[in-house]
Amino acid sequence: MSAVVWATVVRPRGTRVDRAWAGRVEQSEVGDTVRRAAAGDKAAWDAIVESFSGLVWSIATSYRLGQADAAEVVQTTWLRLVENLDRLREPERLGGWLATTAGREALRLLRLRGREIVTDDEGRFDDAPSALPNPEETALGAERKRQMRRAFAKLPERCRRLLHLVIVVSPPYAEVAAALEMPIGSIGPTRARCLDRLRKLLDADGGSGSAVGC
Known part of the structure; x- marks a missing residue:
């Protein structure tokens, strides 16, 4: 990779960005754009950052990180790309590589924070019920979560990735694609x-497949 150092600007969540990523890098041209960026083409690098920033931010914030921690995940993800840009085995699959890397960095940061859920939005807890659930309700809720995790783990990897992106992260479909x-x-x-498939796995495990939203 070129010795030129490119600074990636961390864009705070909520800043409007152009989501029409195909206007910057066509999906069929992703691999070639990555190779040009690795060869030192700054315009190609800028196009990559503009095209995939929304996806990286969506992944980072889906882990309920605070603004500063999410920004750190985003910056580290781009740094990892700079370090590996000329070593990507399948540059045309850059979107998947970035999504996986951002998720790993978010989990790494959560472990460093002692699995503490950090948030800048203290108001999200204002609507919490004042009365604590009784032990039976707590046990039932915990069992439903365990059943859901078991069923989700049995899905094919592609289904797991798709559902995580579409339901949990929820970026624009262009970024999922x-x-x-x-x-x-x-x-x-x-x-x-x-x-x-998830509903059927839940039913087979004794859970309620009807609890899975559409």
């Missing part, structure tokens, strides 16, 4: 099939 290298039009039907 970029991360998973799939046509935008197939995201909805694939999501429905994955949810149906």
